[in-house]
Amino acid sequence: MDVKRRDIIKALFGGSAVAALATSVGVVPTAKASEAEAVTPLPEAVGLMYDATKCIGCRACMPACQNENGLTPDTGSTGGLYQQPETLNSSTKNLIKLYTAPDGHERSFMKQQCMHCVDPACVSGCPMEALHKEPLGVVGWNPSLCIGCRYCQIACPFNIPKFEWHKVNPKIVKCELCRHTVGKTASQPACTRVCPTHAVIYGKRSELLAEAHRRIAERPGFYFEDRVYGEIEGGGTQCLVLSHVDYSNLGLPKLDRESAPSQVRRSTNFIYRGFLTPIVAYGGIVAIMRNRWKDHLEHVEKEKQPESPSQENRA
Amino acid sequence: MTATWQKCIRLKEPLLTKPFYVFAGLAAVALLLGLFRELTGLGYVTGLNDGYSWGLFKNWNVTALTALGSGGYAVAVMAWIFNERKFHPILRTAVLTSLLGYGTGMLALGVDVGRPWNFIHMNNPRNWNPHSVLLEVAVCMTAYALLALDMENMPPFLERIYRGSDPQKSARALKFFNFMQKTFPFGIALAFVLPSMHQSSLGSLMYLAGNRVNTLWQTPRLPLLYLLMAYILGFACVLLVLLLSSYAWDLGRDSVILGKLASVMSWMTLVWLAIQFIDLGYRGVVGQLLIFNRYSVCFLTETILLLIPAIALRSASVRATAGSLFRMTFLLTLGGLLYRFTPTTIAFNPLGDYRYFPSVAEILMSIGFTSIAVVIFLFAVKKFAILPASAGKIAAEAAMPPFDTL
Numbered sequence: 001m002d003v004k005r006r007d008i009i010k011a012l013f014g015g016s017a018v019a020a021l022a023t024s025v026g027v028v029p030t031a032k033a034s035e036a037e038a039v040t041p042l043p044e045a046v047g048l049m050y051d052a053t054k055c056i057g058c059r060a061c062m063p064a065c066q067n068e069n070g071l072t073p074d075t076g077s078t079g080g081l082y083q084q085p086e087t088l089n090s091s092t093k094n095l096i097k098l099y100t101a102p103d104g105h106e107r108s109f110m111k112q113q114c115m116h117c118v119d120p121a122c123v124s125g126c127p128m129e130a131l132h133k134e135p136l137g138v139v140g141w142n143p144s145l146c147i148g149c150r151y152c153q154i155a156c157p158f159n160i161p162k163f164e165w166h167k168v169n170p171k172i173v174k175c176e177l178c179r180h181t182v183g184k185t186a187s188q189p190a191c192t193r194v195c196p197t198h199a200v201i202y203g204k205r206s207e208l209l210a211e212a213h214r215r216i217a218e219r220p221g222f223y224f225e226d227r228v229y230g231e232i233e234g235g236g237t238q239c240l241v242l243s244h245v246d247y248s249n250l251g252l253p254k255l256d257r258e259s260a261p262s263q264v265r266r267s268t269n270f271i272y273r274g275f276l277t278p279i280v281a282y283g284g285i286v287a288i289m290r291n292r293w294k295d296h297l298e299h300v301e302k303e304k305q306p307e308s309p310s311q312e313n314r315a
Numbered sequence: 316m317t318a319t320w321q322k323c324i325r326l327k328e329p330l331l332t333k334p335f336y337v338f339a340g341l342a343a344v345a346l347l348l349g350l351f352r353e354l355t356g357l358g359y360v361t362g363l364n365d366g367y368s369w370g371l372f373k374n375w376n377v378t379a380l381t382a383l384g385s386g387g388y389a390v391a392v393m394a395w396i397f398n399e400r401k402f403h404p405i406l407r408t409a410v411l412t413s414l415l416g417y418g419t420g421m422l423a424l425g426v427d428v429g430r431p432w433n434f435i436h437m438n439n440p441r442n443w444n445p446h447s448v449l450l451e452v453a454v455c456m457t458a459y460a461l462l463a464l465d466m467e468n469m470p471p472f473l474e475r476i477y478r479g480s481d482p483q484k485s486a487r488a489l490k491f492f493n494f495m496q497k498t499f500p501f502g503i504a505l506a507f508v509l510p511s512m513h514q515s516s517l518g519s520l521m522y523l524a525g526n527r528v529n530t531l532w533q534t535p536r537l538p539l540l541y542l543l544m545a546y547i548l549g550f551a552c553v554l555l556v557l558l559l560s561s562y563a564w565d566l567g568r569d570s571v572i573l574g575k576l577a578s579v580m581s582w583m584t585l586v587w588l589a590i591q592f593i594d595l596g597y598r599g600v601v602g603q604l605l606i607f608n609r610y611s612v613c614f615l616t617e618t619i620l621l622l623i624p625a626i627a628l629r630s631a632s633v634r635a636t637a638g639s640l641f642r643m644t645f646l647l648t649l650g651g652l653l654y655r656f657t658p659t660t661i662a663f664n665p666l667g668d669y670r671y672f673p674s675v676a677e678i679l680m681s682i683g684f685t686s687i688a689v690v691i692f693l694f695a696v697k698k699f700a701i702l703p704a705s706a707g708k709i710a711a712e713a714a715m716p717p718f719d720t721l
Contacts, residue, residue, distance in 0.1 A: 087365070087668075088365075089365060090365075121523055121524075121525070123444075124444075124447065124523065125447055125448065125449055125520075125523050126444055126447060126449075127437075127443070127447045127449045127453055128433075128436060128437060128442045128443060128444060128450070129442065129443075129444045130433075143430075144433065144436070145433060145436055145442055146429075146430050146433060147428050147430050147431065147434055147437075148428045148429020148430035148431070148433075149427075149428050149429075149449060150368040150369065150429065151449045151520075153365065153368035154368060154369055154523075154524050154527075154659065154663075155523045155524055157525055157526070157527065158666065159365075159366065159665045159666040159667060162365050163357075163368060163429065164356070164429075165356060165357055165358030165363065165364070165365075166355075166356045166358040166359065167356050168353075168354065168355060168356055169430070170356060170357070170429040170430065234525075251666050251667070253526065253666065255525070255526070256525075260522075260523050260524070260525040261446070261523065263522070263535070264448065264519060264522050264523050265446065267519065267522065267535050267538070268448065268516075268519055268538075272451075278508055278512060281507075281508050281511070282504055282505070282508045285504035285507050286500055286501055286504040288395075288504075289395060289499075289501075289503050289504050290500045292395050292396075292500075293499060293500045297496075299400070
């Protein structure tokens with residue numbers, strides 16, 4: 001069998017380069033593909049809604065969260081006196097922050113915690129499903145499958161998962177919506193139980209969204225752009241935020257409508273669907289290699305003949 | 316001195332030289348620090364934090380240096396698929412650099428992951444997340460390093476046993492080699508498919524990070540750019556190793572082989588730059604290059620470090636002179652490595668006020684892991700027939716013929 005150069009190029013790059021090229025120049029992906037990769041919220045998905053305009057910044061939710069989750073309070077910045085974390089960290093899953101505009105007039109509190117995305121980048125990237133979606137859409141972490149690669153920290157657009165940098169047996173720490181108590185010993189997470197103004201409430205995502213829209217409709221022009229953050233951002237989140245200031249000032253980035261995992265699936269599924277391309281490429285290369293190998297052995301024999309005719313042969 | 320490389324020889328040089336001790340010392344420091352890290356925690360030895368949770372180990376030792384370790388892949392594609400038979404004498408050097416690049420990369424990865432004991436659960440495919448790009452990288456890299464690369468590196472080892480004084484062992488080595496020859500086409504095919512997959516997936520890895528990676532780098536074309544850069548850096552690494560080896564151990568220089576390597580490398584670099592700039596234009600972000608903030612300066616530095624050598628190496632006289640060939644390849648390597656390193660560090664922008672600069676221990680470990688590769692390389696070329704040599708030098712060896720089929 002004679003192998004033509006064209007076949008070689010096809011076989012060699014069939015698995016990777018041509019496919020990547022086709023995808024990259026926009027030949028392959030279509031709007032349909034994007035819809036096919038989209039993840040819709042589970043009908044029973046639960047979440048939180050945080051209305052910053054109702055939050056008084058009492059931070060009662062923070063120790064409640066610590067107690068419920070058995071976390072040591074972070075008192076580092078106050079010399080051990082008060083819990084005063086500066087950012088989310090390995091002992092803080094939930095943090096109330098205050099945003100003040102440079103001119104000092106506009107202020108808003110912000111409850112920083114896991115947003116429990118509809119299509120989370122951390123879950124998509126996690127190599128062994130240590131981070132996974134629970135039946136109600138809560139993003140949970142399973143310590144026995146986590147290798148500590150911290151890809152979740154790279155992937156999360158909200159910079160939420162934290163890591164115990166100073167432990168031999170480090171854990172990934174992030175809000176899991178009190179999944180160890182909700183539905184068992186408690187009806188809702190610790191933070192919503194203690195919130196005195198109901199700035200943060202727990203419920204079904206669909207009901208929370210309806211409530212958010214009701215509030216927006218009630219006071220047109222009050223909330224930022226008359227929209228609720230988390231309805232569409234990055235494919236949607238199960239924790240929703242309402243505020244009167246620009247959401248990007250509250251650490252909530254501007255995200256595409258299509259989630260990042262969906263974009264990645266769209267660019268790689270074409271190549272890896274059913275693992276077909278790599279298998280075909282492998283078969284093609286084996287076919288070429290068997291020919292090349294035969295030629296090669298002949299070459300080696302020929303080269304050897306004149307100088308060492310009596311050497312023992314191999315193969 | 317020019318020469319025509321024909322076969323591989325074992326260097327008859329003393330192993331325990333001053334450079335060997337220096338690199339062995341650096342390697343020992345890294346291993347001790349690695350042990351300390353395993354007994355304490357990552358935070359005690361590295362500068363990593365919750366914003367920049369990937370640093371030198373993953374971004375440099377794995378992402379950047381396995382591209383440099385793609386020499387075995389790139390040269391083998393030339394030698395076998397494109398049937399450039401003249402590359403056969405340098406295949407052993409190429410696949411050894413790959414094994415060392417990947418091996419030390421995986422060692423760095425082992426130190427970097429926080430809960431390595433859970434790797435055991437990776438043996439059960441039911442735990443796999445089929446959507447995870449990182450899983451694909453991990454599985455493919457392991458399979459490549461443990462199956463394909465080991466197989467490719469086997470002949471010099473068997474040959475050494477074959478040449479030994481024990482006739483029984485010699486016969487067994489020959490038998491094993493003959494058996495292995497039958498599986499070579501399948502093994503080598505694996506050594507083409509696996510790196511194509513994981514080297515491009517290293518690009519997809521950062522695609523998931525979305526707009527946290529600066530827009531100059533973040534593109535759906537990352538997998539393609541990463542894969543092509545692996546070829547470019549693979550060629551560059553083999554070139555640098557051969558040039559340094561021929562200088563250190565007086566092997567002569569085969570200007571046909573080296574020139575062809577440099578020529579292919581520079582063409583590919585030009586194509587790579589063209590793809591990158593067409594992509595910038597297509598996404599409409601070329602204007603960002605002229606802002607001259609740290610991102611645009613870094614991007615322009617990468618471009619210049621790649622463009623100047625790529626153009627210079629189009630000249631036959633630059634390729635023919637050892638000094639200029641080395642300097643240009645070195646510059647190109649710097650540019651390529653910077654590109655591979657940047658998206659997860661310099662161009663990475665976590666929300667919030669985070670800074671990352673590698674700690675002294677981290678830098679020592681990173682250097683030390685690479686030193687392990689150098690130590691093993693020095694050992695290997697003096698114990699096994701790895702480096703290419705001319706007919707004259709081989710005749711002077713006057714030993715039994717090697718297993719020269721690979």
